[in-house]
Amino acid sequence: MKITYSWLKEFVDGLEKYTPQDIAYKLTMSGTEIKKLEYIGDKYKNIIIAQIESFVKHPNADKLSICKVNAGTEILNIVCGANNFKAKDIVALALDGAKIGDYTIKKSKIRGEFSEGMMCSEKELGLSQQSEGILILDGDYKPGESFANQVGLDDWVFEIEVTPNRPDCLSVMGIAREVCAATELKLKYPQYRFENEINIDTSFNIEIKDLTLCPRYSAKIFKNVIRCETPLWMKNRLFLCDIRSIDLIVDLTNYVMLEVGQPLHAFDADLLTSNKIIIRPASAKESILAIDGTTRILDEGTIVIADENSPVAIAGIMGGKNTEINEKTKNVFLESANFYGPAIMKTSKKIGLRSEASNRFEKKIDPLLTITAIKRFEELLNKINGQEFEKVIYDSYLVVNRERTVNLRYSKIKQILGIEIENKTVSQILERLGIKNKIEPDYISAQVPSFRFEDLEREIDLVEEIARIYGFENIPTQKLDFKSSQGRYTFNQKTLMKIRQTLEDIGLNEVINYSFIGLKEFKFFKLDEEKSLKDYISILNPLNEDFEILRTCLLQSLVKNLKDNISRKIQDLRIFEISKVFLKDDSNNNNLPVEKTKLAILLSGKINLKSWNCSERMHDFYDMKGILEYLFEKFRLKGKLELSNNEYKFFHPLISADINFENEKIGMIGKIHPQLVDILDIRQDVYYMEIDIDSFIKKSPSQKKFTRIPQFPSISIDLAIVIDDKVTNREVEDEIYKNSGITLVNLRLFDLYKGKQIEEGKKSLAYSLEFRAGDRTLKDLEVEIISKRIIENLNKKFGAMLRQ
């Protein structure tokens, strides 16, 4: 919300004692945050009021005139392109050095004629989006005076963030009250001329169907309104507060809303088709053509203002087109009502329309304001056009007690804020906030006024008021010492941090992706065809189609990271992400999805760059498997870790596996299907692995145990065999273990060879075997017997031969 310094001055006695900066600071530090403070006069430097004396046609240009202009102390020569002026007109004249938009005015020659400045249009002055001709000022202005000063633009604008608990602050009045609370200044209530008029108007019949939806409806009919231009000062004030000037009546409703906080709506009384106004819930499928030109379909939750035939306004949000104020309007029906906030909020959300009015109603404004606003409207109208109106007003309301006494204990202040504040000080603070109070021995009894009825309900609410006006900066800091709890990470948290560190240490970069993806991507990777990944959760109201569902695995995100980086010419990637995935779980009573933490790793491109001492190498499957094995070793997960073929649709059919640990699935590993990668225009192999981190951590030992260092020497032998290419390493290793007994402590494949000297369809595998007994020194003979047995059985089972 924006308000101006000069406007505020009308409501705060002696505001000029403080600079706008002081006020901004005091408001901010007492809870009304000033987002921005701007001096508007700066924009109008070197622009003055001037009077056209005479003008002649430009000798060299048909459309230009040369004007003699009285600039106060001198007569200036001005070339002008407009033709909407006459002699004696008062104009805004930009002199040398003035800034119009991005353009700085300079004395110059235009088509051979000297011009000492520029007469400005409203658009050039930034006062409207569009304007024809130059601005002609109407009224008593003296040439030579500063333009900004004369038309109300020599002002400061406060941009204010009003918190949702303070609808009373959505007005100049409300902010004025805050200024008075934050300073020692006094509030200046405007003296209305029509103070005591309340006569009930019977010419209109008003019916409120549901008083909870519309606790108060006040209105007044202004007959035969003399219409005129909105005065420039008012236009400019509205402009500075971001409200577009439309015509006098609409401008007045907006002006009063900004000033007192009560939204008003003006109907053309003659366009209402009946003398009866009904405030009721809309019936299903009812519609209304709104002022903005769109037809809105309504439903039962919407409150409408209707005549006997049809709705004429969506209550608290927007008026109807058919009853809008127009050029011909003679009689104005002014509505000043109080609607039920939550209903307005719901409707405004549903139809996607927020207005200054709905924003105020949503937050529950004070119903006492309806009459104040009508009076203020009438007073301003009278001030502008001098017209007097009948002293009648319509008012219908639900009687609600809006008085409340809250007792504030001194001990509570001490307990919450940690300091004692003198009773007198507390009382004064409340007084300045407009809260009448009485000092009692143990507490202060506070009378909450109507305008704070919604947010000052409990003792703690008053403690907050005291704290913010007393000043947070005046509450001393106190060291917090507690012995009751000892800070520590859980094993899970510690391990997770260590995993992250480990991955960083082995040269992986950690990414973080959004938890949502598009359904299109999901299907592209055929995740909908995988039993363990297909049960996704949809977002009911996604941002757009890229954010429709929650991830069930991290695959698409990491592939996207690869693709994005390739488009930035970075092809070599080693990345990981640790994030939650979400899977639908219908067995869960509260219907929350299952959240699992996954570690995903993607490798692609080169692992080694070509260098003087090593050749270039691309990442391959075994780099990924190496990381897997390293993680298990590093975190001391002892047990059977193996890959079992499982054809995931998004993986290469042969290079696709589940990761099993101790016969339990703990993840997946593979090469992304070359065809998918190809469609994505990724011209390189991509390897991917995903591990269920929760299970991984669960299986890693929280307490490591010491084992004695072997006392007896080991015997190592090498074994090279030639074997059918179809036989896997695993099969050979299993066979070796089977024949070795417990003395085989280490088995390592150190060579794999196909090609020359090896028969086609066969391969040579060379293993290094280390034997050791725990209780004695092994004899060579024992090892020889074992190795003979291994070879015999490898031969029997696979036809393997010892390589010569």
Added chain:
Amino acid sequence: MKEKINILKKELGITFEVFTRDQNAVKSSSDLDLLENKYLGKKSLIAQTLKNINDFPQEIKPLVGKTVNEIRRKIEDELKNLRNELNLLEFDKKLREEKFDLTLPGRALLAGSKNILYKVIEEIQEIFIGLGYEIAEGPEVETDYYNFEALNHPPDHPARSLQDTFFIDDRILLRTHTSPVQIRYMEKHKPPVYIIAPGKVYRKDYDVTHTPMFTQIEGLAVDKNINFGNLKWTLETLARSVFGKDRQVRFRPHYFPFTEPSAEVDVSCNICVGKGCRVCSGTGWLEILGAGMVDPNLYKFVNYDQDEINGFAFGMGIERIAMLKYGIDDLRLFFENDIRFLKQF
């Protein structure tokens, strides 16, 4: 007899002196061979003397032997040292004939990187662990109850519109803040409570200064005798640990539905040192977090006795902290995962 010995001693003395002089002239191992031959060879005084030891009277023979051998050992030691020295020189010479380029690049190891957001989270965690807090966690998909209702946002509360929410259905949503962890934790634990809770949160907002997902850390302390002064101390400690000892910290009154009184906390801008610049929008202050005393209504939801205890809570956006701490000027960088960005931290 004494005289004979003395003469011998003198001769040997001179021999050793000459040897010392001679050895300085040795330049190569062949020089050394010659030297050895000269002083220890068959024709040398030492060898000759030992050979003709029988020419000496019986009673002084042992003394002669001892004297000669002493000198011989001395010379042998010297020669041995000399030979070592020469060998070393020659070895060194050979080494120097090789070529080695120290300026060739080393064999590459890959340097990885933890994500900057986790770096910041871990830094903040360390501070609070040090103060005696524990780390709590909660689900990212939440019920309306934990995300709003139990945090004092009843169904029609206007503050709900402050946080545009992603819904799964009318009751389940993506948490809009880490605050539900407060309720979940208090439900399961009796006071005293000292926790922080980092995690991802979601809001339906996507522009230059908003991403639909971001990261928060929540803090909660509930105990006997906790007051606003304690909150100020805790957050000043945090701000100065993260941003530097010299930073000013200020508390501005604000509004949050689940704290009362509520505050927003600013640190002084380090770029303009309070004078006002683009980064701090001319205010000299940078907003870093929201905080306040726990609203007593929350205690009703978790069955705490609100007359017995008090507490404070705070929450901050990690991206914001990271941006201010590292001078990152574009929020979107955090989720674009440009490797050139990731590798910087």
